[in-house]
Amino acid sequence: MTNSPSSPVVLTNEEIMGLLPHRYPFALVDRVVEYEPGKSATGIKNVTINEPHFQGHFPGRPLMPGVLIVEAMAQVGGLIVKQIPDLPKGLFVFAGIDSVRFRRPVVPGDQLLINCELISIKRQRFGKVKGEAKVDGNLVCSGELMFSLVD
Template sequence: MSVLTTKEIMEIIPHRQPFLLIDTIEELEPGKRAVGKKCVSYNEPYFAGHFPAEPVMPGVLIVEALAQVGAVAILGCDEFKGKTAYFGAINSAKFKRKVVPGDVLMLETTMIKQKGPIGVASAKATVDGKVAVIAELTFAIG
């Protein structure tokens, strides 16, 4: 059973369709860690052009989905409720496998360090337990 539904996620982060890239939050430790899920559908708008003959979820959108999961985790802290988490940097992103329609993308973001409104998180996206993307994400709360 999910910890947060799509509707509850939208109460925490400002993203909306078609740019809300997570369906549910499966695990949540506010301020520390979150695990989200994205069921990748052939109906995603980006598949019309990426790539029509061989649909592949753009890697940058997987990184964005990881960031959205991290934003749910950090904005779950009382001190940051109602604020927005912005990208400060994407470090060491590595793309290990394609993500295609029908995949269930599991998105895990864990805070590594934080000083005031600036923080760094490690992020990992997997499909069937196999790593699709790993990255280190820097964020700023505004």
């Protein structure tokens, strides 16, 4: 892990790829700036016009699809669940969402600051995290995300 006074980066993109299975074009976390393994994480997603979904969502008025905002939150949450001590090794997948709300559009040029905190782990197979995504300090999305260990 990288952490120096001159750089707020705690996990680089390469380190994130070592923890999560996602790859282009579905790797939605560019870096992690705060991280307490098994407890909480804050990640950054830089939103750029070069992302393929903007070709059709929407021409002339590009908006980041809400499902991709939620997926970015789930990837930050996955970093937490992946590092919980004493959990079985394996693939934790996104299993559900509760109470998700979208507050404002996310557009190219925005930087999503995504904060997730562990709520619970059940039977060493199921995890739940609370997530929030903000742009310029304004809440754009929040909700609870569930994960399940697949065999």
